[in-house]
Amino acid sequence: SHVHTFGAGKTVFHEGDNAEFIYEILEGVVRSSKMLVDGRRQVLSFGYPGDMIGLSHDEFYHSDCDAVAPVKVRVFRKNAFSGAMESDPAFCAHLLRTAAAEVNSMQEHFLMLGRKSAMEKIASFLITLLDRQSVEREDADSFPLPMKRADIADFLGLTIETVSRTLTVLRKKGIIELPTAQKVHVLKPLALRDLAESDL
């Protein structure tokens, strides 16, 4: 188990690669995604510090993983991981709980992709980032948006243009500020929370 870094835009692993390693994000943000043959892409998740990346039920990775911002990861050999699991039931139980929590958050995302409007998707996404931020730092009604508009679009099942337009609507309503394209300042968190659940 050693530490490795990837620059912004660099690939951690590709779908189909031999799943030799498991990664723990220490710093930065990664993007996990899958592609259709014709190039359409779905971003599955953004990985933040503390997240484990690269678990697989078989020998291969089933998604691409790239750094969206410079990333520092701890690298584990899959074998070492499996060994620890068999010898340490508590560790295994912990992993299982983590996996169940992951399944749960994926189910929330199903609801998002399948049933929410563009505004609800964007508002929910921003609220998720806001809540993650406020767990880490107390201050925080603003947070970085290190991923590109295209990444957000492919995460929410939208287009770049719709993401941009929807952010503009939130800005014009005075609910958020965008000091730069990758920095969000939430002025009216309650209004944003309302939009996340029930569209207007």
Added chain:
Amino acid sequence: SHVHTFGAGKTVFHEGDNAEFIYEILEGVVRSSKMLVDGRRQVLSFGYPGDMIGLSHDEFYHSDCDAVAPVKVRVFRKNAFSGAMESDPAFCAHLLRTAAAEVNSMQEHFLMLGRKSAMEKIASFLITLLDRQSVEREDADSFPLPMKRADIADFLGLTIETVSRTLTVLRKKGIIELPTAQKVHVLKPLALRDLAESDL
């Protein structure tokens, strides 16, 4: 661990209930779903024989589960399950692999919800059912569709009308037959497979 049955339409558990039991489907089909406050619904999965239902990372169920066709389930106390896990690393490892496989199939469904057209969604859905069927019985270019159009719609992020219309298109193209609304006969599996990946 004993066996229990639920009639069509009966509820196995509700979101928020105390997650006391874990269920193994023995016969029939269940639907797992989540609702938004305003009544919009997302069907998360259909559970078939062999599937385990009701695993949770905390004390509560995070989705509703209902029988769409009469169901026979084996019921396990969650405690008994946890006990077996701690004492049997192999069992725990098996569960973890199952969970990872589940995560993987959910990721495929993300691609479906986020990036596929109505025709691609319906075609993919039918192909999934066809492939499951052909694993079980050799014959099988036809299979039951026990869930209602509303369930399919809420699974694929569509409306009832779009589901119905899209099935009609497939029927008129001679790709499938619908002897009844809940029975599918696939006449051109290759054409269906093509539509599942690349829309026209």
Added chain:
DNA sequence: TAGAAACTTTGATTGAAGTCAAAATCACGA
């Protein structure tokens, strides 16, 4: 077995988000 209720299909129209196009802004290397 008739009538009602639930479900499915079909038709007409609307609307939210996509597509196409171009301008504005940003980021980086020469």
Added chain:
DNA sequence: TCGTGATTTTGACTTCAATCAAAGTTTCTA
């Protein structure tokens, strides 16, 4: 610092699926 390419924003228009409406079917049940 400038210029080029990448990214983001804005605008005009189109389209796919949603909505609204109604007719056909099937399934209960009284």
